[in-house]
Amino acid sequence: MNYKETCEYLYNQMPMFERQGASGYKEGLSNTLALDDHLNHPHLSYKTIHVGGTNGKGSVSHTIAAVLQECGYRVGLYTSPHLVDFRERIRINGKPISQHYVVEFVEQHRSFFEPLHPSFFEVTTAMAFKYFKDRNIDIAVVEVGLGGRLDCTNIIDPLVSVITNISFDHTQFLGDTLAKIAAEKAGIIKVGTPVVIGESNAETRPVFEAKAREMHAPIVFAEDEPEVISAEPLTKGGMRYQLKHLGQFDGDLGGIYQKQNLNTVFYALRELLKQGYLSSDIGGKTWERSRQELTTAIGNVAKLTGLMGRWQTVNQTPKVVCDTGHNVGGWQYLSRQLESVLCQQMHIVFGMVDDKDIDKVLDLLPKHAKFYFTKAQTKRALNETVVQRKAKEHGIEGMAYSTVNEAYKAAYQSASDNDFIFVGGSSYVVGDFLKDCI
Numbered sequence: 001m002n003y004k005e006t007c008e009y010l011y012n013q014m015p016m017f018e019r020q021g022a023s024g025y026k027e028g029l030s031n032t033l034a035l036d037d038h039l040n041h042p043h044l045s046y047k048t049i050h051v052g053g054t055n056g057k058g059s060v061s062h063t064i065a066a067v068l069q070e071c072g073y074r075v076g077l078y079t080s081p082h083l084v085d086f087r088e089r090i091r092i093n094g095k096p097i098s099q100h101y102v103v104e105f106v107e108q109h110r111s112f113f114e115p116l117h118p119s120f121f122e123v124t125t126a127m128a129f130k131y132f133k134d135r136n137i138d139i140a141v142v143e144v145g146l147g148g149r150l151d152c153t154n155i156i157d158p159l160v161s162v163i164t165n166i167s168f169d170h171t172q173f174l175g176d177t178l179a180k181i182a183a184e185k186a187g188i189i190k191v192g193t194p195v196v197i198g199e200s201n202a203e204t205r206p207v208f209e210a211k212a213r214e215m216h217a218p219i220v221f222a223e224d225e226p227e228v229i230s231a232e233p234l235t236k237g238g239m240r241y242q243l244k245h246l247g248q249f250d251g252d253l254g255g256i257y258q259k260q261n262l263n264t265v266f267y268a269l270r271e272l273l274k275q276g277y278l279s280s281d282i283g284g285k286t287w288e289r290s291r292q293e294l295t296t297a298i299g300n301v302a303k304l305t306g307l308m309g310r311w312q313t314v315n316q317t318p319k320v321v322c323d324t325g326h327n328v329g330g331w332q333y334l335s336r337q338l339e340s341v342l343c344q345q346m347h348i349v350f351g352m353v354d355d356k357d358i359d360k361v362l363d364l365l366p367k368h369a370k371f372y373f374t375k376a377q378t379k380r381a382l383n384e385t386v387v388q389r390k391a392k393e394h395g396i397e398g399m400a401y402s403t404v405n406e407a408y409k410a411a412y413q414s415a416s417d418n419d420f421i422f423v424g425g426s427s428y429v430v431g432d433f434l435k436d437c438i
Helices: 003-013 017-024 030-038 057-070 099-116 120-134 178-188 205-214 258-274 287-299 301-305 328-340 358-364 384-393 404-414 427-436
Strands: 047-052 075-078 090-092 139-143 160-163 195-197 219-221 228-233 239-243 247-251 312-316 319-323 346-350 370-373 398-400 420-424
Touching: 003 099, 003 120, 030 099, 030 120, 047 057, 047 178, 057 075, 057 139, 057 258, 057 287, 057 301, 075 120, 090 120, 099 120, 120 139, 160 178, 160 258, 178 205, 195 205, 195 258, 205 219, 228 258, 239 258, 247 287, 287 301, 319 427, 328 358, 346 404, 346 427, 358 384, 370 384, 370 404, 384 398, 404 420, 404 427, 420 427
Parallel strands: 047 139, 047 160, 075 139, 160 195, 195 219, 319 420, 346 370, 346 420, 370 398
Antiparallel strands: 075 090, 228 239, 239 247, 312 319
């Protein structure tokens, strides 16, 4: 098989939650442990950092990886989902895994893993861990796929566990209350391993505290004493931050939600600093002496790691922005940011998948915008006419288009130079947009 055929094999021959939804989700670690044993436990060959939570996992993972790269480490980064190309999921110092390695891994190991009937994510995780070992990385930043307790990334023994926040998502698997979801996410807390919680509330905080006590794990809540004081969007894209100890920073990742993400990152870095994993390369254990590395990393996360789709500006005239926010927690920030955009007319290309709370998201959409309802090319996507009908129930009118490309073209053709176009509602909508429209 060539690379394209191998990807299609992975997508179509194995249960894949991202394409199939519930039927593609496999609970438990038995397959993961079998694959890990077969590959001779590759994740034991390097240090790891584990990042879970509902929203912000990708931004936090990529930012931590960017900082470690700037500090001289050879850094593996495992995240999901990909937006355009499968290889985005597995990177070393920002460079995607090679097509050759993907093909070779499947050819060499399919005779072992096919009888297990593993999920797509189980095989992909095994591939990432083996690739990192084969390429002699120093440290890997590993993003949880879904949940935490039974997620197949949860065989690692990290230097620090990070949980960004908790909101309602994947409730059919993780539970129908924030406390239940937090309990699943807290499953990545390991015995004696420091854990950083980015954001909590009255329901989730006691869950995290109880799990940390059970595991004798030092716990810190980044929101209690924020390092990041303020964050303002920049006209060109990205954010300008004011930090308590380091003054002003410019970051290339857009989105007002990045304030909380960056605050979480700093607390994770502090834990690494305490363990000595940053001091030898950045010349000391004070933030002031490492300011240059931090400035460069935070200002160039997308360039250093390849991250896309976080309030990403793809055109200036008219201004076009895409964002992967896809649930109520994400849209609580996106709706505020959209309301603050100054433009002549706002155009929103919008679609969702079928397991999200579309009614609550629709309540958060700006009513003054012109809408172009669409669907991504995934079985999980809600039909554009269903989204259109649902939106009408919430007082939102718009036209329906069968592909993201058609919807975006209609929005772009309707827009004047002083208008603003937003593309989002689903990671898959953004993926189709970046693949087919840019």
